[in-house]
Amino acid sequence: MQFTRLSIALAASLLAMSAQAQVTVKDAWVRATVPQQKATGAFMQIQATQDSKLISASSPLTPHVEVHEMSMQGDVMKMRQVADIALPAGKTVELKPGGYHVMLLDLKQQVKEGASVPLTLVIENKDGKRESIEVKAPVRALNTSSHAGGHKH
Numbered sequence: 001m002q003f004t005r006l007s008i009a010l011a012a013s014l015l016a017m018s019a020q021a022q023v024t025v026k027d028a029w030v031r032a033t034v035p036q037q038k039a040t041g042a043f044m045q046i047q048a049t050q051d052s053k054l055i056s057a058s059s060p061l062t063p064h065v066e067v068h069e070m071s072m073q074g075d076v077m078k079m080r081q082v083a084d085i086a087l088p089a090g091k092t093v094e095l096k097p098g099g100y101h102v103m104l105l106d107l108k109q110q111v112k113e114g115a116s117v118p119l120t121l122v123i124e125n126k127d128g129k130r131e132s133i134e135v136k137a138p139v140r141a142l143n144t145s146s147h148a149g150g151h152k153h
């Protein structure tokens with residue numbers, strides 16, 4: 001009888017662990033800055049095994065990190081902070097220049113090519129459970145071709 005209870009408890013615990021949002025982050029990078037530039041963007045691909053959302057991000061580089069969306073409204077490109085970014089189950093969501101991205105604001109120092117920027121992403125699953133994901137994003141040069149759709153503050 002004791003073995004059965006232990007087995008049931010173990011199975012329930014494994015099921016609860018697998019129910020958490022399992023999220024993978026790939027190809028994370030941060031755009032390099034020029035001296036005195038106060039903001040830059042972080043970009044990546046995020047995939048969740050269940051419906052989830054990116055609700056916030058942080059970095060020891062600056063206390064001001066926001067989740068943003070850039071979109072065209074008529075002939076004008078507009079950028080705004082968003083409360084979250086939906087991560088539909090099994091689909092890769094790309095944070096990229098000209099679309100959704102993470103903004104690092106009020107930078108106190110230049111972000112140089114070749115460095116690495118630590119980021120913490122906070123993901124919330126459909127049940128309201130939160131998971132923090134640590135990411136080390138390499139800094140890429142300003143003139144890299146994948147940086148089309150530049151972003152200035």
